Amino acid sequence: MTPEPFSPPGTDESMAGPPPGCPAHGIGPGGARRLYGPEAEDLGAVYEKLRAEHGTVAPALLHEDVPMWVVLGHSENLHMVSSPSLYSRDNRLWTALQDGTIKPDHPLMPHMAWQPICCFAEGDEHLRLRGAVTGAMSTIDHRGIRRHINRATQHLVNKFCEEGRADLVGQFAEHLPMAVMCEILGMPEEYNDRIVQAARDMLKGTETAIASNAYIMDTLTRLTARRRAEPEDDFTSHLINHPAGLTDEEVGQHLRVVLIVAFESTANLLANVLRVVLTDPGFRAQLNGGQMTVPQAVEQSLWDEPPFSTILGYFAKQDTELGGQRIRQGDGLLLGIAPGNVDPRVRPDPSANMMGNRSHLAFSGGPHECPGQDIGRAIADVGVDALLSRLPDVQLACEEDELRWRASISNRHLVELPVYFEPKPQQDVKALPGHAPVPSQRKDWQIGTMQSEPPAAAPKPQPAAPPRQAAPAPAEPARPKGAWRRFRLWWRGY
Secondary structure, three states, rough: OOOOOOOOOOOOHHHHOOOOHHHHEOOOOHOEEEEEOOOOHHHHHHHHHHHHHHHOOOEEHHHHHEEEEEEEEEHHHHHHOOOOOOOOOOOOOHHHHHHHOOOOOOOOHHHHOOOOOOOOOOHHHHHHHHHHHHHOOOOOOHHHHHHHHHHHHHHHOOOOOOOEEOOHHHHHHHOHHHHHHHHHHHHHHHOOHHHHHHHHHHHHOOOOOOHHHHHHHHHHHHHHHHHHHOOOHHHHHHOOOOOOOOOOOHOOOOOOOOEHHHHHHHHHHHHHHHHHHHHHHHHHHHHHOOOOOOOHHHHHHHHHOOOOOOOEEEEEOEEEEEEEEEEOOEEEEEEEEEHHHHHOOOOOOOOOOOOOOOOOOOOHHHHHOOOHHHHHHHHHHHHHHHHHHOOOEEEOOOOOOOOEEEOOOEEEEOOOOOOOOOOOOOOOOOOOOOOOOOOOOOOOOOOOOOOOOOOOOOOOOOOOOOOOOOOOOOOOOOOOOOOOHHHHHOOOOO
């Protein structure tokens, strides 16, 4: 049902905006703003207009003018995702789907189509499916994965370090998450350029997206069959053998969700962190000077540019109220991650440093909170740190305003991030870092109280000798690593 029009207090409704239905101004039927079209190219600005006009929950229109509430407030988003008795992720409850407002060929149907996976399940079925996913996640060796992330980073950097130029999106940010996820799922041999391209293509909605999705599913179906017959110590085997007893179809569909969501979100996170490092001198100075760690830089990026700006969607199970708006049973609501992160009530200054604050909405919340967020953080933390250690002089190879973005209602990601640096030699990705020798222990050390020594005999006079140059001072023994360096090596998994 279409959200009721709302006029801010003290305004003349006839003068509040352009005539209803005027596409040039992004206004649709009922005066609601469109989240698509030319005027919605900067959705951040659209969300702020909606906040000014309607408050923390606003009516809007999806493609083909499908009505949808947009939740803009931080606390309102948290309330929605944490109230399964009021709001469900099962879109079969959506009135727009039930009454045929949304046609089978709707542009967002690939994102909205119901599937028998934990993302859309509720109640006992959600507990069964989600329990299998989180149970398999709990078996991941996080320290071992950090070592693999570091090795994968070194391998990727080796491919372009001698060139002195690179695209850190196409040659790094899009490849590292896929390499790591293939390792976690138990199919490292499947990692290649094709699977990276297929994962990116299927999310673009291109003419080849269906074929790309088929390729991904074929790969995961074969993996499921192999691990059903010969289980190993990997995520897929633990998912199959979980007491929840998932069918092969359920296993394959959950592997697809885990792989694609982790790939897309972490690729965006990596690109966003690296972009800020390359374009914000103050941010980079804090990072280089030790005032900010890489994990803190990652959290700042999750506030400023979350990998997913919105999630479609939640659906009202009964008539209720949210943010002063009347929500009817069957209404759809958009989880507003990006607008919620800049809610003036929790962040009066959008440019404020949020160091140490993890209350952002980047990983959603409630029963459907992202179960793999620690893996995403690890890929970004280790990957960015290892890349900057290899290429400390890396610089952006274009003006910041020349960077190109591809935006949709769900996210905004960089098309490319061109950089240059002094060419570097390749490194052995399997070699452990060298350890400085520890100076040998003195043999004349004693434990206990100091003993007095007998007075030395007076030296005998010696004949004068011709002057000579002083002998060079003996070289100091190599210093052992400091606590900070030892901690960094441990953090990277060595």
